[in-house]
Amino acid sequence: MRPGSGDVDYTLTGWKGGWTDAKSSEANLESIMLKPLIEKPGKGFWLAAAVLACIFLWGLSAWAWQVKNGLKVTGLNVPVFWGIYLVNFVFFIGISHAGTLISSILRITETEWRRPFTRAAEAITVFSLPFGASSVIVDLGRPERLLNVLLYPHFTSPILWDVVCISTYLVTSCLYFYLALIPDIALCRDRLSTVVHPARVFIYRKLALGWTGTKAQWKMLHKILGGMSVFLFCLVISVHTNVSFVFGLTTKPGWHTAVIGPYFVVGAIYSGVATVIVAMLAIRRFFRLHAYLTDDHFDRIGKFLLALCCFWFYFTFLEFITTFYGRETAHMAVFNAKFFGEYAWLFWTMFACCFLIPLPVLAIKPLRTVRNLAWVCIVINIGMWLERYSIIVPSGARPYLSWGMSHYTPSWVEWSITAAWFAGFALLFLLFTRLLPILTVWEVKEQELSH
């Protein structure tokens, strides 16, 4: 299909496996992939969708309550001015990077095991970004004045840089997601024309943009995706560095470090890859895609996660050894609050979730089973949410001049909106699995043909 795709040197990427089900033909692949789009969703699907929708609506009404009364309905105070809204902001922007990383960087390097993961990874990017960006809007005292950022731009503000970066990232990743979808939309258009509602076929036809799979079209698609991969890679670095700038460029103790940029980038990719694994395991289980998402795939992505886990530890170590050795009073106050004081339980739980638990499970081969991977990835994501909390809140609570300690406990409004944002993200993903192929059919096909 792709000219010269058989020439790829798989030894470079260490690919030795191959598909466990060697007999599965192209037609078989398509019918398996398209099955979730045709069959009537079961009771479980509707129940899950309804529960998620209810949580989301509840969170929206909590936000309405907050808009009416002001941020006094949150647990925020002096001096903890930023709380879990900002934690969610960093978290959601963070997991969005995995999508781009897996699909673009691994696409550039032609890493073979990426193939079944790309679609879901890109979907996670596109679905988590709106929740990340809106977390900041939720945090604003006057959300209706959001446009002032563009009407009266102040170019030295990292928030303006964030707005520029994140909106560029959102547009680019949506485009990238859509372009890679075109051949599969065309497949839906051709194969599902008699089985699904005509309205859906009409939408598939419009979205496929007249894709017929000619050589010229494939050439153009590969060229565009290749170019965009490089651009997106640069965007991932810049977006998350800018997110870290919101904290790192102030002189606040605990935030003001040079390492915070790469620390945030690594943390983002770490939690993002873990999210992709959880999503793919769920998909494999519900749609019985064991033939295409083999244990070997998960073993490889597990090793990748191990590398990220070690990087994450390295940056954490750098961050704290610098503070500890420097012994500056204000910085040590934050350090002590995290290591031994008020936030110790939070910090050490975070550290266990992000490093102590995942490390042995990912590093020791007999432990790196698919079942273990599933819960470890959930643990990592809990840890990474707590990591953002332990970066944002303790620094807020220990300013340079102590006006008396203040404790921050998120209120029910903040928890409701947080739950709603997670539910909304899951809901979008859930609906997506029923509307478009969840694995990149054409990329998996390329792989099959080359064997």
Add this chain to the structure above:
Amino acid sequence: MEPENRRNLLKRLAAFAGGLLVFVPRAFASDGSEGEIVQARGKHRWGMVIDLDRCTGCQSCVVACSVENNQMLGSPEEAAMGRVIRWLKILPRTEGEGSHVRQSLIPMPCQQCEDPPCTRVCPTSATFMNTEGIVGQVYDRCIGCRYCVNACPYTCKFFNWGEPQWPAEANQSFNPDVSVRYKGVVEKCLFCHQRLQRARDKAREEGREIQERDYVPACKAACPAQAIAFGDLNNPESEVSRLADSHRAYRFLEELGTKPKVIYLREG
């Protein structure tokens, strides 16, 4: 790509890069508002000196400041959450250990930094430094992101967590020269800027230059111990300039390079 096209593209890219080189440093050099206003530096540089040797910690300044600037009354619940807004607060400080413990009370208004960290980070220029060095706040432009509040190392900026509650009688007692703030915006000490406006108007009417005695902030006017001096730091003859040169003078968190224009005189 045709060579001709490529050359044009390169030319355009070079022009764009050149433009960035010119524009970006300017944006960073600005003090937080439109470049041309900042470059025209005002004649005066208003500053304050607080003599901690004279200060008794009576909090008259806190009360005078609240009344002058229509600050929220605040409920006990708000006080418990640390959400009551007082532009001028008393910072309690404990120094020493064992039997040599010394408690001091330090009145802290906005430190009116010469290089303010808060104006740099504001995404909408809602906080800025004016020509005479006073850090201002545009309530109607503020989006309430609280970035400036976080960037201020002195914790001297305040956020309206909710709509301030006023008893009906307050309508008669508001200072008409100061706007009443609303929920979701940031506010701070402005060196009683309204008094500067009034002093300027008066001087203009009388056809003379503004003088230091025309402009007295509420906290200074109220201080029974005369611990607060206020005036023009640009004028070497002024009381503040003289006191700022005292060997007892220091600024808070000087090491951060914010260059505050509120200067303290150490207890003797």
